Amino acid sequence: SINAQTRNIRMPDKPKRTTYTDVTSRESGYWYAVELSGGSMADAGRRNLSFAEGTIINGYRLNEFLRAGLGFGVKYYIDNDDVRSSSIPWAFPLYADFRGNIISQQDRSLVPYWSFDIGAEIRNGFFFSPTIGVRIGEGRSSFLVGLNYRYGSVKTWKDDNDMRSMFALKLGYVF
Secondary structure (H helix, E strand, O other), rough: OOOOHHHHOOOOEEEEEOOOOHHHOOOOOEEEEEEEEEEOOOOOOOOEEEEEEEEEEEEEEOOEEEEEEEEEEEEEEEOHHHOOOOOEEEEEEEEEEEEEEOOOOOOOOOOEEEEEEEEEOOOOOEEEEEOOOOEEOOEEEEEEEEEEEEEEEEEEEOOOOOEEEEEEEEEEEOO
């Protein structure tokens, strides 16, 4: 028998939680990448200048074949005093980044990708930089390994705004 005291018991409300969304399965949305690169100038007959760079890119993924974002970072020039007119070895790139897969990553864990950056470095000037490489992992969580070419302005002792070619190995992770 139920007595009168148990009839007024109030059951707790259902928790007010949002439903879980697996962003790795979404075709579009926010993405970001962290990249490290190192390389050297490749100008015949000139002194070469090596560098190391770290960047962060934030952007929007339209689909697996096209992403757009803004990148910023820090670059350190090695053997700076012999080539650059500035005694400060640091530069700070700020650029637009466009990238995507060359083929679908739907059923593969290794796919080729492309990337194109265009922007400027504080203490140097304009640059553009295409990359071709491979993505290793899932669609929205992958390691990146790429070969990078950069053509841009580097202020040298010889010329105030000398355009130089550079090649680099780029390693990164996309979230």
